[in-house]
Every structure is written in structure tokens, then in C-alpha cells.
Amino acid sequence: MSMGMYAQPAEAVDERQITRRIAAGDREALSELYARYQRALFNYLLQLTPDYGLAEEILQDTLVAVWKSAHRFEGRSSLQTWLIGIARRQAHNTLRRHQLPVADETEMAGLVATGPEPEACTLASVARDELAEAFQQLAPLHREALVLLFVHELSYQETATILEVPVGTVKSRICNARRALRAVLDAREEAGQ
Amino acid sequence: MMPRMSQNNQHIxxxxxxxLNGRLDAAGAERVRAHLETCADCRHELSAWEAVSGAARLASVSLPAPSPMLMNAVWAKIDAQDKATGQQKSMQRVMYHLWLVFTRQIPLIHKSIWVASILVNVLMCVLVFLSHASARHNLQGVEGVLSLFTTIAAATGVAFMYQAEHDAGYEIILSTPTSIRIVMICRMILVVGYNMALAAVTSAIIAITLGGTLWDFMHIWLGPMLLLASISLTVAVIFGSVVSVAVSLLLAVMQAIATSFEQAIPLIHVLRANLLQTTPTAFFIAFLLIVFAVYYAPRQPRLSNS
Structure with missing residues (x-):
């Protein structure tokens, strides 16, 4: 299991055991799970909505859903993948209910990058702070894919499972995200001149 | 994961x-390293991905943590849902209990009530068939007889459905915690519903035989049946079954009495014109009487309380 920058290797949690305890109605187990995954889940949710209060509401609903459906976790995916998958569905339900835009799966097809990008060396030379600011301006759809892959350090397959798309779509989406990041930086540069 | 890569200068x-994430197996990672040593394009590509990865990580570091009280809200939601589920289950239990009470009344109601209503309706059908030719010319007479008989059958049934001296199951009902009001409503629905169904079948048979629509015959008895049944129930609860039957018979006869008497006795005219017809007034008064009877019923002595 990978938790990326949220990894806590000292606490080796038996994923099946903790979900079994939750399924049996052990409240302490849900609190333990929350303590372990709260940052990972909340970070993910903040990629989907900039509204802190709404992200908290979705996180609450996610934990309620985990409480009710813990008996269905069979360990086919990692616990983190399962949890983020639930959070994503809760987020989409809540955003739709509030009539807010949901990160849409319909993106431009045929943009799969197969070779090196012409901007490859210039992106590496941009200051880190500037890159981070540009990242915040990306569309939720792009931020979501990049965060799952580079912050949560999930595999293509795990990311594809969460996003409910084929692996090829994940690959093309992160390439598109990188191009979008480049475009944001270019736009900032032009505006600065 | 086995990466597609370069033994033949293909980019990776x-x-x-x-x-970058360390998600390749050892062999895959080794091939990437080997390719990177020889391919400047892919080294630049790796630096670009490192920049993107760094941007995502740096942006994530500055994100706020959720409120420390968030789990309290989660428990409140879970408890509220548990409570709602509990209420839903208890509602289902109440509905099931009502259904059981309702169905168990069928064997408890005196059998003669079921039999008598069937006999009255069969008699009606036989009469119509026997006097087929003359009945066709005297539809009003047929309607009058239909109304009289079906109404009396229902009112009499109601009068006897709920009385200690005529009900073997009454003692049992009184010694259970089930509300007498619920029992009474169930029995009223059963007896009146049964009589209405039978009268509807009879009306359909007559309508087919003599011509006309079902409603032509149904509206003759529907209002009077409900009104007389509710009067019968109220009188039975207060004065007993015998008085109730007597009152029902009297009212039914007044309903069927010849028009010539109406001019002599204005009360009959008023009753026939307003109440002993299928009118909203008749339904409303029937409703009020049933409410009164249901309200009054528990005043009778209960064994479970003594």
C-alpha cells in the first residue's frame, strides 16, 4: 500500500482487520481510520472543490458511508483506493445536489502524448513556488489525476480504478494536465511582461 | 508493472x-535507468515530470487540515440515521401488526354475517331473473328492492359485528392489549367492504341482465349503505345490537317507502332527498358517525382493565 506523502510506516495497519472492526460497530476503529486517512482524503477532496466547508461535509458523508459499507471491503484494492473511491462518489453526489460543476470525464480525446514534449526542459527550470501556484489554477479534473498519481503515489491502475476510466485515459489525462500547467505558466509569463 | 520501453531507442x-513514484518493479526500474543513461530526451522528460510532481506536492503541503471536531459531526449523522432506520422498522412492525389484526378479524366475525349477505344478494339476482320481463319495464322497482335489501344486509351485519352477546371472540379481544377502536375500524371495513363488494357484483349482474351501466345501480345503494351502516354501528355501540337492527330496518323502510307518503310526512322527504342517496352529505354524516362510534367504543367495559 502506498500513501505517498501521507505515509505513516510506523503504524502498520491491517486493512482487513480495521474494516472488519468497523463493520462490527467498533467506533474506535472508525476513529483510528479517520486519524490515519483524514489528510489524504481531505487533500483529495479539496482538489474537487475549493469550498472548505463543503469538503468537510463530503468528508463527513464519506465516513458515514464507510461506517455503513465497511462489511463490503474485501481487500481487492488497497484501503486508500477504496476510501478515495467512496469520497469521490460522495463528492459527485454532493456537488450535483448543490448544482456545482463536477470534474467532467468528457475531455478532448486523441491527445495522448507518446514522445518527449518540446517544453520538457523549460518546465524543469521554473521556480517551485511558481509551479505550485500554477498547479492551483489547473482544472479540478487535472489536479485530481496529478494528486492521485504524485501526492498519493498511486499506480496508473489504482488511479484508473478510482476515476472509473481505463488506464490509457489516466495516462492521457496526466499528459494533458502537464500541457495545461505549461499553458498556465506561459500565460502568467505573458501577463508579467 | 512491466514498462514498454526501449531496447530499440523507443522513448519511455x-x-x-x-x-518517479517508485511503482515499477526492480527489473522495470533498472531498464528505465539504463535507457535514461543513453537518452537525453527522456532525461529532460523525467525532469519535467519531477517538476510537475513537485508542484502537486508543494501545493498539497499548504492545504488546511479538516476541523478537529469533524468526527463529532460524523457520529451525529450516524446516530441520526440509526434512529431513522429504527423508526422505519418500528413503523413496519406497526403496519404488520395492523395487518395481522385486520386479517384475524375474518374468522372472529360471526359466520352468519357473511352467509346472510350472500343469501340476500343471491335472492336479489334470482328475483330479477324470475321477473326478467316485467323488471325491464319497472327499473325503478328493481332499484328500490336492490337498495333496500343490500342496505339492510350491511346495516344488520354491522349491528352484530361488535357485541358481547353475539360475539364469541369478543372476550378474547377484550383481554388483549389491542385497542378496541382498531378492532372496530377493522371490522367495519371488513363487513361494509364485503357487503359493498357483493352489492357491486349483484349490481353488475342486474346491469348486464336489464341493461344500463354499473353506476346506474350502484349509486342507488352506495350512499344509503354507508350511512345506514354507520348509524347502525353507532346505535349498536350505545344501545345494543337489537335496537340497532330495529333502527336500521325503520330507516331502510323509510328510504323505500312510496312517494305518496313523502308529501304527508315532510321528514321522509328530507331524508330521502338529502341523506338516503349517494350524496356528499350522506358520506360526511357517515364519516362523523363512524368517528363518534370509534371514539365511544372504549367506554364499554374491558376485561383487560378489570
Whole structure:
């Protein structure tokens, strides 16, 4: 299991055991799970909505859903993948209910990058702070894919499972995200001149 | 994951993010390293992905943590849902209990009530068939007889459905915690519903035989039946079954009495014109009487309380 920058290797949690305890109605187990995954889940949710209060509401609903459906976790995916998958569905339900835009799966097809990008060396030379600011301006759809892959350090397959798309779509989406990041930086540069 | 890569100078862009995350197996990672040593394009590509990865991580570091009280809200939601589920289950239990009470009344109601209503309706059908030719010319007479008989059958049934001296199951009902009001409503629905169904079948048979629509015959008895049944129930609860039957018979006869008497006795005219017809007034008064009878019923002595 990978938790990326949220990894806590000292606490080796038996994923099946903790979900079994939750399924049996052990409240302490849900609190333990929350303590372990709260940052990972909340970070993910903040990629989907900039509204802190709404992200908290979705996180609450996610934990309620985990409480009710813990008996269905069979360990086919990692616990983190399962949890983020639930959070994503809760987020989409809540955003739709509030009539807010949901990160849409319909993106431009045929943009799969197969070779090196012409901007490859210039992106590496941009200051880190500037890159981070540009990242915040990306569309939720792009931020979501990049965060799952580079912050949560999930595999293509795990990311594809969460996003409910084929692996090829994940690959093309992160390439598109990188191009979008480049475009944001270019736009900032032009505006600065 | 086995990356697609280069033994033949093919670029390896799409495995670089996985390589960066350490998600390639040892052999795959070794091939990437070997390719990177010889391919400047892919080294630049890796630096670009490192920049993107760094941007995502740096942006995430500055994100706020959720409120420390968040779990309290989660428990409140879970408790509220548990409570709602509990209420839903208890509602289902109440509905099931009502259904049981309702169905168990069928064997408890005196059998003669079921039999008598069937006999009255069969008699009606036989009479119509026997006097087929003359009945066709005297539809009003047929309607009058239909109304009289079906109404009396229902009112009499109601009068006897709920009385200690005529009900073997009454003692049992009184010694259970089930509300007498619920029992009474169930029995009223059963007896009146049964009589209405039978009268509707009879009306349909007559309508087919003599011509006309079902409603032509149904509206003759529907209002009077409900009104007389509710009067019968009220009188039975207060004065007993015998008085109730007597009152029902009297009212039914007044309903069927010849028009010539109406001019002599204005009360009959008023009753026939307003109440002993299928009118909203008749339904409303029937409703009020049933409410009164249901309200009054528990005043009778109960064994479970003594």
C-alpha cells in the first residue's frame, strides 16, 4: 500500500482487520481510520472543490458511508483506493445536489502524448513556488489525476480504478494536465511582461 | 508493472511518472535507468515530470487540515440515521401488526354475517331473473328492492359485528392489549367492504341482465349503505345490537317507502332527498358517525382493565 506523502510506516495497519472492526460497530476503529486517512482524503477532496466547508461535509458523508459499507471491503484494492473511491462518489453526489460543476470525464480525446514534449526542459527550470501556484489554477479534473498519481503515489491502475476510466485515459489525462500547467505558466509569463 | 520501453531507442515517456513514484518493479526500474543513461530526451522528460510532481506536492503541503471536531459531526449523522432506520422498522412492525389484526378479524366475525349477505344478494339476482320481463319495464322497482335489501344486509351485519352477546371472540379481544377502536375500524371495513363488494357484483349482474351501466345501480345503494351502516354501528355501540337492527330496518323502510307518503310526512322527504342517496352529505354524516362510534367504543367495559 502506498500513501505517498501521507505515509505513516510506523503504524502498520491491517486493512482487513480495521474494516472488519468497523463493520462490527467498533467506533474506535472508525476513529483510528479517520486519524490515519483524514489528510489524504481531505487533500483529495479539496482538489474537487475549493469550498472548505463543503469538503468537510463530503468528508463527513464519506465516513458515514464507510461506517455503513465497511462489511463490503474485501481487500481487492488497497484501503486508500477504496476510501478515495467512496469520497469521490460522495463528492459527485454532493456537488450535483448543490448544482456545482463536477470534474467532467468528457475531455478532448486523441491527445495522448507518446514522445518527449518540446517544453520538457523549460518546465524543469521554473521556480517551485511558481509551479505550485500554477498547479492551483489547473482544472479540478487535472489536479485530481496529478494528486492521485504524485501526492498519493498511486499506480496508473489504482488511479484508473478510482476515476472509473481505463488506464490509457489516466495516462492521457496526466499528459494533458502537464500541457495545461505549461499553458498556465506561459500565460502568467505573458501577463508579467 | 512491466514498462514498454526501449531496447530499440523507443522513448519511455509514459512509464516515467510510475518510475518517479517508485511503482515499477526492480527489473522495470533498472531498464528505465539504463535507457535514461543513453537518452537525453527522456532525461529532460523525467525532469519535467519531477517538476510537475513537485508542484502537486508543494501545493498539497499548504492545504488546511479538516476541523478537529469533524468526527463529532460524523457520529451525529450516524446516530441520526440509526434512529431513522429504527423508526422505519418500528413503523413496519406497526403496519404488520395492523395487518395481522385486520386479517384475524375474518374468522372472529360471526359466520352468519357473511352467509346472510350472500343469501340476500343471491335472492336479489334470482328475483330479477324470475321477473326478467316485467323488471325491464319497472327499473325503478328493481332499484328500490336492490337498495333496500343490500342496505339492510350491511346495516344488520354491522349491528352484530361488535357485541358481547353475539360475539364469541369478543372476550378474547377484550383481554388483549389491542385497542378496541382498531378492532372496530377493522371490522367495519371488513363487513361494509364485503357487503359493498357483493352489492357491486349483484349490481353488475342486474346491469348486464336489464341493461344500463354499473353506476346506474350502484349509486342507488352506495350512499344509503354507508350511512345506514354507520348509524347502525353507532346505535349498536350505545344501545345494543337489537335496537340497532330495529333502527336500521325503520330507516331502510323509510328510504323505500312510496312517494305518496313523502308529501304527508315532510321528514321522509328530507331524508330521502338529502341523506338516503349517494350524496356528499350522506358520506360526511357517515364519516362523523363512524368517528363518534370509534371514539365511544372504549367506554364499554374491558376485561383487560378489570
Amino acid at each position: 515517456s509514459d512509464v516515467l511518472p510510475a518510475y
